Amino acid sequence: MTDPPALKAALRQFAREQGFDAFGVTRPQTTELARRRFSEFIAGGEHGDMDWLAAHADRRIDPNVLWPDARSVIMLGMNYGPDWDPLAVHGQRDRGAISVYAHCDSDYHDVIKKRLKVIARWLIATAGGDLKVFVDTAPVMEKPLSQAAGLGWQGKHTNLVSRDFGSWLFLGAIFTTLDLPVDDAGPQSCGSCRACLDACPTNAFPSPFTLDARKCISYLTIEHKGPIPRDLRARMGNRIYGCDDCLAVCPWNKFAQAGRDAKLAARAQLRAPSLQDLVRLDDAAFRALFAKTAVKRTGRDRFVRNVLIAIGNSGEAALAAEVERLLDDASPLVRGAAVWALGILLPRAQFAALAIARRDSETDADVRQEWTAFFDVPPHGSTVESTPEPSVGADGSTGRDPRERRA
Ligand code: B12
Ligand code: SF4
Ligand code: SF4
Helix, strand or coil: CCCHHHHHHHHHHHHHHCCCCEEEEECCCCCHHHHHHHHHHHHCCCCCCCHHHHCCHHHHHCHHHHCCCCCEEEEEEEECCCCCCCCHHHHCCCECEECHHHCECCCHHHHHHHHHHHHHHHHHHHHCCCEEEECCCCCCCHHHHHHHCCCCEECCCCCEEECCCECCEEEEEEEECCCCCCCCCCCCCCCCCCHHHHHCCCCCCCECCECCHHHCHHHHHHHCCCCCCHHHHHHHCCEEECCCHHHHCCHHHHHCCCCCCHHHCECHHHCCCEHHHHHCCCHHHHHHHHCCCHHHHHHHHHHHHHHHHHHHHHCCHHHHHHHHHHHHCCCHHHHHHHHHHHHHHCCHHHHHHHHHHHHHHCCCHHHHHHHHHHCCCCCCCCCHHHCCCCCCCCCCCCCCCHHHHHC
């Protein structure tokens, strides 16, 4: 097939048969704005400890550096719209909120990559040329390229919004040496809306269209390897893996439809899992539960860290015994989060007694700091009654310190 418009139409149809709901073609170029903003993002340290974002920045901001032979970029979107309200779980304090994309019984990276390769084989067999496929993990700016290919526009929450699927599209890319006809860029359609900016529990948007990843719960719960900064813990509520708040409030979701791909079907078990069950997971149980899902990415220790923060925020004193057991966990990350949760769940005198008994034998500096941050524990021999008031006040998503709930 040599006629480029006919080839493109056949390719669009084949992509649809492979489960892709959105399709468009652009040239291997990013805009001046995208390049500038990416450089500012890295220079300002807004990528946190995602060093892989800073590495190969030249390739990421310029597809021609990534692959000089590319002539066209085919951008594809797969709808994963939920058929439930992803924000409803926030009202269930003893349950954890896992973001919609990770409910799927398969990791979307695997599903999409496999389908992109099927399309790639079809394209080579039909029209020749050379190509490369990418989803998420390669140095490719998928959102600006998708906007340029007409799939939608980058909303103020920075994700791609589609007129047909709202915020719920996974993106993937095929770079090819073929010269395909391009589509018009998606028009910016946020207007005066700022629902996503106002919905963010951690104020992670310094301004519309820009995100400071260091404050984003998605970053904190999935990418961040160390202890979660104290001032953000209470704001996380019960979000234990990713966050959908800015996506879910977008008014364009009213045109969205539930995802149709069986491979991305949501596992009901992950809709509102019990925090009590999750905090008991050891490494083997974690891997057994999440093996096929995107959640496996954090590993057990980071995941249990997140669950402990949610337990602290739940104010459920009945969970204190489960948490206390984790003070002996092998992972300092888990022990530190357990200390923070107990500081909220236990009556002050009981927490202080525990701190006095435990702090000096703690080998990890960060965990020792967790003990001292809540109470300036006096040296051995002093009485619990002399313990001063807590020195740290974490404000909740409601603006309140979760410890107030015990009052
Ligand atoms: C790093 C990363 C993250 C980081 C940083 C997110 C971010 N916004 O940068 C963290 C871990 C926080 C994250 C979180 C999430 N991610 Co993510 N992530 C990525 C990744 C790997 C790179 C994104 C990137 O380049 N960021 C750097 C910044 C500087 O680029 P940017 O976001 O495009 O920023 C632009 C705007 O700021 C814009 N801009 C600045 N000023 C202005 C002004 C105007 C007027 C305009 C128009 C634009 C504009 O310029 C920048 C360049 O275009 C992509 C995959 C990929 N390879 O592209 C997935 C990706 C963006 N993530 C995705 C998803 C699903 C998520 C989550 C929803 C997951 C979840 N539920 O928890 C959240 C959403 C959080 C959010 N509001 O962004 C999807 C988004 C799909 C979509 N429809 O857009 C992607 C594309 C993966 C995929 N293949 O499907 N992610
Ligand atoms: S994903 Fe959550 S924390 Fe991150 S920017 Fe959106 S609302 Fe804020
Ligand atoms: S919520 Fe409003 S401002 Fe945010 S992306 Fe959607 S339309 Fe744009």
